[in-house]
Amino acid sequence: MKNFQQTDKNGFYGRFGGAYVPEVLYKTVEDLKLQYSEIIECPDFRTEYRQLLKDYVGRPTPLYHARRMSRQYGCKLYLKREDLNHTGAHKINNAIGQALLAKRMGKKRIIAETGAGQHGVATATVCALMDMPCRIYMGALDVERQRTNVERMRMLGAEVFPVESGNMTLKDATNEAIRDWCCHPGDTFYIIGSTVGPHPYPDMVARLQSVISEEIKWQLREKEGRDYPDYLLACVGGGSNAAGAMFHYLNDERVNLVLAEAGGLGVETGQTAATMQIGTMGILHGSRIKVMQTEDGQIIEPYSISAGLDYPGAGPMHCNLHETGRARVLPINDDEALCGAYELTRLEGIIPALESSHALALLPKLQFRPDDVVVLNLSGRGDKDLDTYLKKLVCYHKTQ
Ligand SMILES: *Cc1c(COP(=O)(O)O)cnc(C)c1O
Numbered sequence: 170m171k172n173f174q175q176t177d178k179n180g181f182y183g184r185f186g187g188a189y190v191p192e193v194l195y196k197t198v199e200d201l202k203l204q205y206s207e208i209i210e211c212p213d214f215r216t217e218y219r220q221l222l223k224d225y226v227g228r229p230t231p232l233y234h235a236r237r238m239s240r241q242y243g244c245k246l247y248l249k250r251e252d253l254n255h256t257g258a259h260k261i262n263n264a265i266g267q268a269l270l271a272k273r274m275g276k277k278r279i280i281a282e283t284g285a286g287q288h289g290v291a292t293a294t295v296c297a298l299m300d301m302p303c304r305i306y307m308g309a310l311d312v313e314r315q316r317t318n319v320e321r322m323r324m325l326g327a328e329v330f331p332v333e334s335g336n337m338t339l340k341d342a343t344n345e346a347i348r349d350w351c352c353h354p355g356d357t358f359y360i361i362g363s364t365v366g367p368h369p370y371p372d373m374v375a376r377l378q379s380v381i382s383e384e385i386k387w388q389l390r391e392k393e394g395r396d397y398p399d400y401l402l403a404c405v406g407g408g409s410n411a412a413g414a415m416f417h418y419l420n421d422e423r424v425n426l427v428l429a430e431a432g433g434l435g436v437e438t439g440q441t442a443a444t445m446q447i448g449t450m451g452i453l454h455g456s457r458i459k460v461m462q463t464e465d466g467q468i469i470e471p472y473s474i475s476a477g478l479d480y481p482g483a484g485p486m487h488c489n490l491h492e493t494g495r496a497r498v499l500p501i502n503d504d505e506a507l508c509g510a511y512e513l514t515r516l517e518g519i520i521p522a523l524e525s526s527h528a529l530a531l532l533p534k535l536q537f538r539p540d541d542v543v544v545l546n547l548s549g550r551g552d553k554d555l556d557t558y559l560k561k562l563v564c565y566h567k568t569q
Contacts (some may be wrong), residue, residue: 180202183488186486193351198348209377228384233250243408244400246545247398258410262380272299279360283311286319289329306346308336308338314407317553318553364486367455372414378409383415383416393530404476405498406431407485408486428496429499430444431501432446432502434516445491447461448460456482458484462532463474501531508530509521509528510529522550523551524548
């Protein structure tokens with residue numbers, strides 16, 4: 170059987186992945202590759218990491234049996250409550266792990282890039298906690314659009330650096346962060362927020378997030394008497410919450426994996442972020458993946474109502490899961506995600522993040538048997554999305 174969990178020795182999942190970095194970063198990335206797994210597997214690191222996940226982040230997060238939603242979809246639905254983490258999403262699991270790693274590697278300074286600001290906030294939070302100086306690159310347009318997250322990062326003590334080049338969004342912020350890294354490879358650690366970037370980042374982020382599926386296993390054993398679900402559902406931006414929720418099940422063919430990517434206004438409209446549907450092979454962020462690009466290799470600006478999902482690529486692990494058919498990947502349009510959000514809110518009293526709402530909108534597209542156990546990774550909470558939800562309330566009433 171194929172191994173979907175592990176890269177080959179060059180950092181590839183099937184045809185996807187690798188490390189395409191400028192010459193000056195070669196040694197830095199190589200050092201990271203040589204050290205990361207030894208450090209994150211060592212008992213000392215694990216004790217410190219686990220302690221922070223427990224006492225600071227609030228783990229384990231509950232696995233909640235959503236009874237009214239279950240009735241609606243004719244299955245036994247459990248929600249993995251990553252929305253209850255400190256800072257409101259799964260991203261903190263990874264940020265803490267990488268900051269601890271940075272310390273152990275003797276790095277003095279942290280950089281990161283952020284689109285909507287969620288990864289920036291998680292990184293700034295961890296840098297405050299660990300007393301490390303931190304610079305966050307963010308497209309100038311995103312700085313305008315995500316004012317409250319910028320204010321949060323500044324309150325936490327991070328320096329937010331607005332990037333004025335290109336479209337002034339995530340891709341430009343990423344380029345600028347890589348440029349910074351090239352200038353300070355010795356003392357600076359680059360915290361990447363998803364299962365993207367050059368090897369070993371995708372593997373490292375997947376392993377740091379794999380605490381999610383580790384918990385699902387014992388929680389299901391407690392509740393269902395077996396440690397695997399029939400279906401596992403998650404949304405994909407770069408892929409970290411999906412990778413974490415699926416990690417221990419990737420090679421278990423009893424588990425159906427279903428991923429939601431952001432369809433935007435519709436895959437056929439061009440106003441979309443459904444990379445795995447319309448992307449072609451390219452190199453983005455140091456990795457060989459499916460990329461939304463023109464014929465001459467210019468990145469097409471992605472669109473989604475959800476800021477966390479509008480990335481013009483998808484992580485190499487997920488591209489491979491899609492290409493091999495191990496996971497089903499369905500595009501979910503803005504209006505479908507909004508309906509998913511309202512449904513969860515009204516049936517269970519939980520307001521989900523817009524990103525997570527894309528995973529919820531998979532439910533009406535799947536056929537379940539009544540005794541199917543379905544686990545849906547609720548990656549984050551919706552406080553940050555209230556303005557969008559309230560503006561679109563009218564759309565919900567129309568569908569009633
Ligand atoms: C950032 C974010 C995502 C998308 O990122 P992944 O790396 O694909 O998980 C999904 N949900 C929430 C709540 C986010 O903040």
